[in-house]
Amino acid sequence: MLRAEHISKQLGGRQILDDVDFAIAPSQIVALLGPSGCGKTSLLRALSLLAPPDSGRLSVGERNYEFPNGLGTPWQTLYPELTVVFQQFPLWPHLRIRHNLLLPLELHGEKNADGRMSELCDELGLTPLLHLFPMQLSVGQRQRAALVRALLPQPKYLLLDEVTSAQDVEHIKRMIGLLKKSALNGTAIVLATHLIRFARGLAERFYFIDEGRIVESGPAEGLGTPRTERLRDFLFVGDQL
Numbered sequence: 199m200l201r202a203e204h205i206s207k208q209l210g211g212r213q214i215l216d217d218v219d220f221a222i223a224p225s226q227i228v229a230l231l232g233p234s235g236c237g238k239t240s241l242l243r244a245l246s247l248l249a250p251p252d253s254g255r256l257s258v259g260e261r262n263y264e265f266p267n268g269l270g271t272p273w274q275t276l277y278p279e280l281t282v283v284f285q286q287f288p289l290w291p292h293l294r295i296r297h298n299l300l301l302p303l304e305l306h307g308e309k310n311a312d313g314r315m316s317e318l319c320d321e322l323g324l325t326p327l328l329h330l331f332p333m334q335l336s337v338g339q340r341q342r343a344a345l346v347r348a349l350l351p352q353p354k355y356l357l358l359d360e361v362t363s364a365q366d367v368e369h370i371k372r373m374i375g376l377l378k379k380s381a382l383n384g385t386a387i388v389l390a391t392h393l394i395r396f397a398r399g400l401a402e403r404f405y406f407i408d409e410g411r412i413v414e415s416g417p418a419e420g421l422g423t424p425r426t427e428r429l430r431d432f433l434f435v436g437d438q439l
């Protein structure tokens with residue numbers, strides 16, 4: 199279980215996350231919805247400990263963190279239990295795609311991920327590109343490579359930030375298939391997105407965040423019958439596009 203309780207964060211004198219409660223169980227797919235600037239990326243950064251919250255509690259499996267931590271939070275990466283694909287999905291420019299995908303796992307002592315990598319790359323159309331450098335790929339191909347890199351360790355928790363942003367509909371469909379399969383195999387997936395249809399196609403539950411606060415959450419069917427006016431407005435505009 200990944201659980202955040204009363205998470206708050208200020209940046210630049212502004213409240214970016216305000217008393218956020220969030221939870222995801224193994225094998226669940228949860229959509230994190232909300233307008234641009236509402237705090238989705240900030241929440242993923244907090245959940246992954248890359249930008250720890252100012253206050254609140256976070257538990258990732260057996261590990262518990264409490265903020266503020268008087269001693270300072272010991273910097274700790276949750277990889278490979280938790281992996282993230284960020285919006286800019288950075289790859290190492292001087293390494294071929296194959297090495298970009300395999301290096302993090304190799305540094306963790308796992309040298310036998312080739313077979314798994316081939317399967318994932320086949321599913322996302324990356325196999326012919328493995329010998330190329332990131333600069334030789336399109337933005338969409340790079341984004342899919344970053345997704346494969348995050349899936350490769352079979353994480354317990356996978357945080358995806360607008361992972362469809364550079365994808366066409368066919369690749370979004372392939373991603374949906376792959377993510378469903380990963381969830382069935384035990385990975386819990388948080389999908390930060392403003393693509394409501396993508397969220398509806400995949401997620402079991404949703405959180406709707408606005409101005410750093412969770413405004414509404416519940417089973418994904420609830421997106422058909424929003425309880426708050428803010429979510430109703432957001433979904434209405436989405437339907438017009």
Ligand SMILES: Nc1ncnc2c1ncn2[C@@H]1O[C@H](COP(=O)(O)OP(=O)(O)O)[C@@H](O)[C@H]1O
Pocket residue numbers: 209210214232233234235236237238239240241
């Ligand atoms: N390092 C930072 N310093 C100051 N403000 C920030 C910083 N990072 C993000 N913000 C602000 O936090 C808010 C939430 O940003 P973000 O989490 O990126 O939103 P989203 O991912 O939902 O678009 C925005 O208003 C953004 O300008």
Ligand SMILES: [Mg+2]
Pocket residue numbers: 235238239240285359
């Ligand atoms: Mg964002």
